[in-house]
Amino acid sequence: MLDYVTSYLSSNTTPGQAGNLVWALIYILIVFGGVSVAVMAMNWLERKALAHFQIRLGPMRVGPHGLLQPIADAIKLLTKEDIIPERADRLVFWIAPLIILCASFAVYVVIPFGPTHAITDLNIGILFMLGVSSLSVLGVVMAGWASNSHYPLIGSLRSSAQMISYEVAMGLAVVSAILMTSLNPSGTGTLSMIGIVEAQQRQQIWYLFKFFPLGFIAFAIFAIAMVAETNRAPFDLPEAESELTAGFHTEYSGLRWSLFMLGEYAAMIAVSSIAVTLWLGGWLRPFPNALTGATWDLAFSLFPGFLFLILAAVAWVGVIRMPKHPYFRVQTLGLAGFGVVLGLIGLVLFVPPVRDRIQDIFWFTAKVAFFMYMYIWYRATFPRYRFDQLMRVGWKVLLPISLAVLIGTAVAGVVL
């Protein structure tokens, strides 16, 4: 048994590939726990960032600077009365959020956080990802249908039409990136997520810059389509608050509603991970060609530690700026403790073995975080598209461009 467990540690591959179920399970728990925590952090960050875009403070009361707000929200949602509308289709109503949740979490099975940090590496990873993530349409349609109410019905119809149309452009953009992986002497491309990043490493270029501007356009199409795919502003018609109150989840409340939210945010992180993997070099650190050499490698490897130290410093500045009133004592102590924890994590990240192991995960997460911030930024800036305009953008703008990019990439791959 012990041999079975330790055998994986000596192998230089993912647990799925090593066929080691114990480690696969451990990885699954880590990834799913991590994603859940990330969703909570994203929830806090979105409220804070959005508030600051809008000259507000956002949550300030629950914990220092509202840090515990997501936990308070979670407790509130879990303890809420569970309401199922009287004439709803109970079984379907019950299954719908689970389908959305499962679909968006199952995607994480193939996401590579590092060359070995993935649950498994399917040879059709990207296909699996697109297929599973589009299953969430089913959940949306079921939720809208089962609620037996007009607003959810219209919301779910809009949502399914939107997700299906944007998947076409999205898929074509993905194909053009996959085509780039076949630019090697043997001429064979790969659909494996790890393989795609390794292909970028071998070709020494992120696909964002490959055949400029072809790679960039494909990336831009994907970046737009993924916002539509996850029903976020400015494509948030299915849950257009001002039109359809809350769209397909109007009738949901409490725990079930929170499952929808969890699924939505998990899906946002998942599609961002696809974009990072395909175009931004996955776990590779920035400037691998320009800033080479052992010194630069060391400098970049110290980056995660310094980032956490800076965050700790920010927390400590917050401690100093806290009002000196007994009322705020608990909050001040909490923020100080939080700063200490961040600082300790930063120091741990400087230790060489940890430093080397954490590198890939850090750069991957940093790139995904950039997309998450963009999501918030879009939401603060853009008005909402109308349904027909949304369809027009999908079918008449993005689809032809992505087709042209695909053909252009194929031609460029042969000619250049």
Add this chain to the structure above:
Amino acid sequence: MPDSTPHPSPLELSSPDKTFLDSNELILNMGPQHPATHGVLRVILKLDGEKVLGVECVIGYLHRGVEKIGENRTYAMFNPYVDRMDYVAAVSNGLGYCETVEKLLQIEAPPRANYIRVILTELNRLASHMLWLGTHALDIGAMTPLFYTFRDREEILKIFEKYCGARLTTHAFRIGGCLYETYDGFERDVKKFIDFVPPKIDEYEELLTSNRIWVERTKNVGKISAADCKALGVTGPVLRASGVKWDIRKALPYAAYPDFDFEIPVGANGDTYDRYLVRMQEMRQSLRIIRQAVEGLPEGPIMAKVPKVMKPPAGEVYHSIEAPKGELGYFIVSDGSTQPYRVRVRPPSFVNLQALDLMVRGQLVADVIAVIGTLDIVLGEVDR
């Protein structure tokens, strides 16, 4: 076969036995509790998929019988009630009522009172338009302008609060003039405000005017022709956006408006985008009026000689002013007693709302929201 009734009730389904899923038509009940109907408006939509076949407004959820109350109060006592109609432009309501009663009593407010009235009314127009812009943008999906406009509207409310103690339902004017003299630093505050606001209006315009999604959502949406506007009695920015240069401040001047130099912005297409542009221009014109008024604020009394017990001669009077939302008219019948025999209000929101059905037919659900926003209705005024 052509439809013999031009405006059939949207409530009539093709067959009463069909549920909404069997037929092509779907009746959607929007409101009275809905985030985008600006209060307790209930709109019944008849939809074919996303396309709107017809709209019927159900109003009256906020009916408080303001006009009836007017028959049981003396002229002065009724004054605060009118503030509760269009509560985001309470000062305009009060101005209209006071001027109507003054017309009935054949007295005139002194010049200083008229100037103060103009300053406060125009400030209120700005506040009303800011609230409109924020909520209209929020309906179309842009969250952020709401907070910017509320931040700047706050400065106006602060001036109101300093002037008369109330922020929203101000009761700022009295029959015959103003009760309160301007407070110390009133002129400084107002001047500071009119210097502070233009960059903020630029900020709103920066977010929206050339925003591609905003333009797509508002251009050619909820179009209404000048002829239709006139037929329905639509007034205010909605009428002006259709190209009719009609502003009561210029056409039938009242208060101190003849003294000021300002323009009437008009649109060309009568669509939602034009109405947006007209209102943005109006905000700048209001600032112009306020600047002239506060710089030329005359000295003198603020109250005309008004009898302690107001007993206007028997007769009737109609007087209208340009409220932020359109023509706000008061029709008062006096029987010679201390109380009006009948008070009738011509509320701009109520009249403008009647154009909703015409404006959204054949458009999409999302456009209904945009058009309700662009009509700038306040349900307190629609229902009274």
